[in-house]
Amino acid sequence: MVAPAIELNGKKLFLESYGCQMNFSDSEIVASILTGTGFETTRDFGQADVIFINTCSIRDNAEQRVRARLQDFKKLKKQNPGLIVGVLGCMAERLKAKFLEEEHLVDIVAGPDSYRDLPNLIERVESGQKALNVLLSREETYADISPVRLGSNGVTAFVSIMRGCDNMCAFCVVPFTRGRERSRDPESIVAETRELFNNGYREVTLLGQNVDSYLWWGGGQKKELEPETVHAALHHTLPADEQARYTTFADLLEKVAQIHPDLRVRFSTSNPRDMTDAVLHVMAKYENICKYIHLPVQSGSTRMLEKMNRGYTREQYIDRIESIRRILPGCGLSTDIISGFCSETEEDHQETLSLMEWAGYHFSYMFKYSERPGTAAAKQFADDISEEVKSRRLQEIVDLQQLLSAVRTKEGVGQTYRVLVEGPSKKSTEMLSGRNSQNTVVVFPKGDLKPGDYVNVKIDRCTAATLIGTVVSA
Numbered sequence: 519m520v521a522p523a524i525e526l527n528g529k530k531l532f533l534e535s536y537g538c539q540m541n542f543s544d545s546e547i548v549a550s551i552l553t554g555t556g557f558e559t560t561r562d563f564g565q566a567d568v569i570f571i572n573t574c575s576i577r578d579n580a581e582q583r584v585r586a587r588l589q590d591f592k593k594l595k596k597q598n599p600g601l602i603v604g605v606l607g608c609m610a611e612r613l614k615a616k617f618l619e620e621e622h623l624v625d626i627v628a629g630p631d632s633y634r635d636l637p638n639l640i641e642r643v644e645s646g647q648k649a650l651n652v653l654l655s656r657e658e659t660y661a662d663i664s665p666v667r668l669g670s671n672g673v674t675a676f677v678s679i680m681r682g683c684d685n686m687c688a689f690c691v692v693p694f695t696r697g698r699e700r701s702r703d704p705e706s707i708v709a710e711t712r713e714l715f716n717n718g719y720r721e722v723t724l725l726g727q728n729v730d731s732y733l734w735w736g737g738g739q740k741k742e743l744e745p746e747t748v749h750a751a752l753h754h755t756l757p758a759d760e761q762a763r764y765t766t767f768a769d770l771l772e773k774v775a776q777i778h779p780d781l782r783v784r785f786s787t788s789n790p791r792d793m794t795d796a797v798l799h800v801m802a803k804y805e806n807i808c809k810y811i812h813l814p815v816q817s818g819s820t821r822m823l824e825k826m827n828r829g830y831t832r833e834q835y836i837d838r839i840e841s842i843r844r845i846l847p848g849c850g851l852s853t854d855i856i857s858g859f860c861s862e863t864e865e866d867h868q869e870t871l872s873l874m875e876w877a878g879y880h881f882s883y884m885f886k887y888s889e890r891p892g893t894a895a896a897k898q899f900a901d902d903i904s905e906e907v908k909s910r911r912l913q914e915i916v917d918l919q920q921l922l923s924a925v926r927t928k929e930g931v932g933q934t935y936r937v938l939v940e941g942p943s944k945k946s947t948e949m950l951s952g953r954n955s956q957n958t959v960v961v962f963p964k965g966d967l968k969p970g971d972y973v974n975v976k977i978d979r980c981t982a983a984t985l986i987g988t989v990v991s992a
């Protein structure tokens with residue numbers, strides 16, 4: 519339960535989030551806006567006066583999960599007709615007023631850029647109307663809002679650094695549901711992160727759909743700048759006085775890393791088309807920037823990558839990983855892979871498997887292609903790979919990843935890692951859990967340690983994805 523400093527209005531808010539980390543981070547902004555008007559948050563939806571579901575549209579099954587969850591609230595609404603149910607986020611943005619027509623129990627539909635309007639939308643519903651705001655903004659970054667940390671362990675937190683996406687990957691609904699790319703004022707990012715550190719947090723994850731394309735020059739949508747200027751600024755090739763007007767992701771990362779050496783810094787998601795060596799050099803320079811990169815590849819076939827409009831070839835992706843290995847030896851690496859994108863052949867699929875093997879990913883998020891209405895792929899290409907073939911290829915990808923993860927985890931046995939203690943381990947109250955710099959979970963005996971401490975752990979053994987060891991020095 520989070521109690522706001524201002525006068526309470528006696529009402530309780532239940533918030534549930536689906537999908538990416540960005541959505542979980544947005545829910546913390548929503549909680550901040552509503553606690554600012556007197557709401558208290560509750561973890562029990564049976565107690566709530568307002569229920570908000572922050573939704574995801576990335577694949578059809580994510581949307582189906584939300585629809586099923588709404589059924590759970592139907593009974594509650596029958597018992598308590600005053601209960602307000604709102605749908606927020608990407609699914610709200612995608613379906614707009616259609617949502618109100620299709621799901622009669624829903625009172626509010628609010629897109630990702632309209633959360634400041636939620637108190638008004640609630641008032642509108644209290645006066646007997648349905649309420650909708652799905653306007654996408656040119657500037658909104660919620661920079662001035664201090665998020666209420668929901669379900670926090672008090673050690674790790676997300677900090678949003680930008681919103682929207684301009685990449686227009688053919689399969690992806692994000693540019694339509696989250697709008698165009700906007701970066702957040704670096705000073706507000708540093709201030710939020712410093713406050714987290716002063717409040718005992720020891721790790722932040724900087725969040726954006728494509729963090730490498732972060733660019734601050736005073737605010738606004740990136741598409742307002744000339745593409746050549748953006749490219750030169752991101753690659754630090756402008757004349758020094760001009761470059762000084764811009765803050766790139768490499769600059770931002772350095773500013774955040776300098777807050778305190780005991781503050782760990784992570785980030786997600788990187789995009790191979792924009793990830794510069796400048797970012798890798800900043801990572802190498804600061805011990806407290808974790809040596810882990812999530813670099814979605816989507817496919818190992820240049821033909822598929824072109825069709826997906828990813829903006830890089832197989833060879834260019836390999837070149838990025840070679841840079842990572844050269845500048846950051848031992849860096850942890852993970853990826854996202856889609857099986858069965860439009861017209862994918864067995865040869866394309868084999869190229870994905872061979873690239874996975876070459877990269878030796880520590881971890882992957884693996885998906886079957888799901889056609890999303892309104893995307894370039896939905897408009898231009900047939901979704902022509904059968905469910906059966908998509909599933910079989912996905913299974914082959916999952917099986918290979920399991921082998922690769924097992925190899926990577928085993929490499930950790932005998933090593934000593936610096937671990938940030940996050941909390942009790944899942945399996946034993948006598949053990950604690952944290953992660954090493956490469957993002958692998960490490961479990962070790964509790965001793966006198968507490969969340970937020972750093973410890974050195976010598977790894978004695980492992981399971982498929984977890985390292986288990988003993989504390990060698992604090």
Ligand code: SAM
Pocket residue numbers: 538576577687689690691692726727728787788789814816854855856885886887888889890
């Ligand atoms: N912005 C990141 C990028 O482009 O690399 C991640 C975006 S998305 C929130 C996370 C992942 O979902 C993507 O990397 C992709 O693998 C997957 N995804 C996106 N659209 C999809 C679709 N239509 N079907 C299946 N998977 C999809």
